[in-house]
Amino acid sequence: MDISNLKIIKASGEKANFSIERVAESLRRSGANEELIQNTIEKLKAELYEGITTKEIYNRAFNLLKKGNKTSASKYKLKTAIYELGPTGFPFEKFIAALLTHSGYKTQTGKIYQGKCVTHEIDVEAKTDSKLVLIECKFHNAGKNCDVKIPLYIDSRFRDIKNFRSNGENKLDFEEGWVVTNTRFTSDAVKYAKCANLKLLSWDYPKDEGLKDRIDQLGLYPITVSTLLSEREKNFLLSRDVVLCQELINDTFYLDHLGINNPRKKRILEEMKDLCKH
Structure with a gap:
C-alpha cells in the first residue's frame, strides 16, 4: 500500500503522518543490523492501515524484530518496559x-x-x-x-x-x-x-x-525489557527491589527462588548479559 500519506493515531489520541524513517531509526537504536531493519520494515509495511495506532505499530515491529534478534527486541521495547515499572511509580x-x-x-x-x-x-x-x-x-x-x-x-x-x-x-x-x-x-x-x-x-x-x-x-536496562521473564516473575523481582538486569546478573538467588529451571535460567542470564554490554 502507499504509506506516503498514511495517518496514524498517537497515544494522546492525535493524528499524525506515519514516518517509516522514525521506525527505522528506532530499530537502528536497538542494535539491529541493516538487513534485519529492512526485512522488518518491508513486513511491517504490509500490515499497516489507515488509523493504525502507534501502539499497534510498535507491537507489530517488536514481534517481527523478536523473531530476528531477541536482544535487539528487548532494547527496542525500552520505552514500554519503563511504563511496566508502574503503576505506583x-x-x-x-x-x-x-x-x-x-x-x-x-x-x-x-x-x-x-x-x-x-x-x-x-x-x-x-x-x-x-x-x-x-x-x-x-x-x-x-x-x-x-x-x-x-x-x-x-x-x-x-x-x-x-x-x-x-x-x-x-x-x-x-x-x-x-x-x-x-x-x-x-x-x-x-x-x-x-x-x-x-x-x-x-x-x-x-x-x-x-x-x-x-x-x-x-547498559543499565530495567528487568522489564526481558522477553523471557513472565509478567508474574517481573512483578516478583520488582517487589524485591530488583529493578536492573545488572542486579539480577550479580545475584541469581531470586531466579532460584522463583523455581526457574537451569536451562531457562541460563537463557535468561544470557539475555541479561547481552543487554548490559555497552
Missing part, C-alpha cells in the same frame, strides 16, 4: 536511584527533609562528596506529558527546604533540584525549569542526554 524511583548509583552517586529513596513551612518526602536523594541533588520523579502512562504545573509545584517544595537550610547548623550544600519523568515535558515546563534553574530529565530530554540515551550508554 515507586519502582521508577528505584530505577532512577539505581541509574545514579551507577553514575557515581550515593542514593536514598523516600528521605524526609524539613522545610521552613512543612516537611517533605523526597523521592531520590543523590550525593557525592561535594554535591547534593534532590530529585522528584513523576511517572505517567503513555500519552500524558508533564505540564508546567509539575515543575512549579516541585520548585516550591525545593525552595521551602532551601529556606530552612539557609543558615547556621542547617546549612547544606544543596546544589540542584531535578524533576524526572518517563514521558516528556511540555514547552512551558521546559521554559519554567530553565528560568527557575531546575534540571529536567525525561525520555528524550535533554537532547542526547535523556533517559533512553543514559540507559543505552550505561
Whole structure:
C-alpha cells in the first residue's frame, strides 16, 4: 500500500503522518543490523492501515524484530518496559536511584527533609562528596506529558527546604533540584525549569542526554525489557527491589527462588548479559 500519506493515531489520541524513517531509526537504536531493519520494515509495511495506532505499530515491529534478534527486541521495547515499572511509580524511583548509583552517586529513596513551612518526602536523594541533588520523579502512562504545573509545584517544595537550610547548623550544600519523568515535558515546563534553574530529565530530554540515551550508554536496562521473564516473575523481582538486569546478573538467588529451571535460567542470564554490554 502507499504509506506516503498514511495517518496514524498517537497515544494522546492525535493524528499524525506515519514516518517509516522514525521506525527505522528506532530499530537502528536497538542494535539491529541493516538487513534485519529492512526485512522488518518491508513486513511491517504490509500490515499497516489507515488509523493504525502507534501502539499497534510498535507491537507489530517488536514481534517481527523478536523473531530476528531477541536482544535487539528487548532494547527496542525500552520505552514500554519503563511504563511496566508502574503503576505506583515507586519502582521508577528505584530505577532512577539505581541509574545514579551507577553514575557515581550515593542514593536514598523516600528521605524526609524539613522545610521552613512543612516537611517533605523526597523521592531520590543523590550525593557525592561535594554535591547534593534532590530529585522528584513523576511517572505517567503513555500519552500524558508533564505540564508546567509539575515543575512549579516541585520548585516550591525545593525552595521551602532551601529556606530552612539557609543558615547556621542547617546549612547544606544543596546544589540542584531535578524533576524526572518517563514521558516528556511540555514547552512551558521546559521554559519554567530553565528560568527557575531546575534540571529536567525525561525520555528524550535533554537532547542526547535523556533517559533512553543514559540507559543505552550505561547498559543499565530495567528487568522489564526481558522477553523471557513472565509478567508474574517481573512483578516478583520488582517487589524485591530488583529493578536492573545488572542486579539480577550479580545475584541469581531470586531466579532460584522463583523455581526457574537451569536451562531457562541460563537463557535468561544470557539475555541479561547481552543487554548490559555497552
